[in-house]
Amino acid sequence: MGPIKAIKKKKRSAEKKVDRNVLLAAAAAASSAAAALHSDDSSQPFDWWDGFSRRISGIGFIVNLASLFVSWLLALASFKRISPNLVVGFGFTDVAYVILIPRFSIDYLELAFHCPYLGSTDPKTFESVFKVSRKTFDYICSLVKDDFTAKPANFSDSTGKPLSLNDRVAVALRRLGSGESLSVIGESFGMNQSTVSQITWRFVESMEERALHHLSWPSKFDEIKSKFEKISGLPNCCGAVDITHIVMNLPAVEPSNKVWLDGEKNFSMVLQAVVDPEMRFLDVIAGWPGSLSDDVVLKNSGFFKLVEKGKRLSGEKIQISERSELREYIVGDSGFPLLPWLLTPYQGKPLSLPQTEFNKRHSETRKAAQMALARLKDRWRIINGVMWMPDRNRLPRIIFVCCLLHNILIDMDDQTLDDPLLSHQHDVNYRQRSCKLVDEASSVLRDELSHQLWGESSSA
Secondary structure, eight states: OOOOOOOOOOOOOOOOOOOHHHHHHHHHHHHHHHHHHHHHOTTSOOOHHHHHHHHHHHHHHHHHHHHHHHHHHHHHTOEEEOOTTOOEEEEETTEEEEEOOOHHHHHHHHHHHOOTTTTOOOTHHHHHHHSSOHHHHHHHHHHHHHHHHHSOOOOBOTTSOBOOHHHHHHHHHHHHHHOOOHHHHHHHHTSOHHHHHHHHHHHHHHHHHHTGGGSOOOSOOHHHHHHHHHHHOOTTEEEEEEEEEEEEEOOTTOGGGGGGBOTTSOEEEEEEEEEOTTSOEEEEEEEEETTSOHHHHHHTSHHHHHHHTTSSSOSOOEESSSSOEEOOEEEOOTTSOBBTTEEOOOOSSOOOHHHHHHHHHHHHHHHHHHHHHHHHHHHSGGGSSEEESOOTTTHHHHHHHHHHHHHHHHHTTOOTTOOOOSOOOSSTTOOOOOOOOBOHHHHHHHHHHHHHHHHHHHHO
């Protein structure tokens, strides 16, 4: 069964944990800053974010008060014995009772009248909402502008106000970056779920074509090889490959879903990525079922076929001994087979000193792929966590666009929310699996390379 080719269907989106406080706080901050700015110079034209943030601040205020009002109505129907976690109390003879008001409603009321970021001009208020800097946001708008204007659509918010290009890009980025459900995004931005879904999908379709130049196989590898060698000392290395699982919630009773059941008993879709030392994706493929092993996914990928045909990793070889040359290659973990162009670590114990040294350097090189996938999932959270019954025809294309956005941030030197990751684990609770497939000539070559590296290490 091959990767799923996308067709246009409607999709029920993932229900994710919501942090509307961030959105509303950021909007309030931008609104306050804009108000202060325009009070000093009323002739200065409004920036898009000023107006947009005012609108979603107003929507959020109304939503919060409505939620509080509903909570009070529900609370009036029941009384509970008082406890430290409850809020409003009344005395009846010798027993105290309270109206039970959900804590989140009180939080909403506090947010509606008092925002901790109020008055802040910190650009991180914008970045925390959309996961990109304003410069990168404007660039992304320029990429999709022609498609969005060539296919006019009557998108509008709940007040009937037409949505601008920036409005629509904002909706799509928020959907991809937060992973919040269609209903939550719609509620936050003042539009219905259908509008959010259509805007996001049109954005995905446009980015697939307009941003494709941000993810391509390099024509020259001199700089990449040099950077990898500085990291770990492995010579002639062109990349690191790894696989991650996009977990889905699917009905277990449907027999056709069994193919998506992986080794950890999760329904998942696989993403395979080859990465450079700056964590930039050089080649990706998504859509294979999680039930397939890493080596099977690799051997059925277009990347594998191109390498085998000599169209990739066919550059300059280097001499590592009098009788052996080392071709261009990539590194991968023990889930992949050992091949002439794919070096994997030594498995089992005990390991010799040269083998231990090789594994150490191999691990350092491989971290680029691990960290890239961890950052991808951390920043574009629509593919993190568990997706609720996603459209498996569209999901590979959504994953691909998230990879494009990941590369755009690197190419734009966007440092937004670029804090060091606490962990490079991108497949939490997934055990490392081993592949026993070994090319004998490659095994001999790996031994020669490990002895060379050990000699360099011991003489240093």
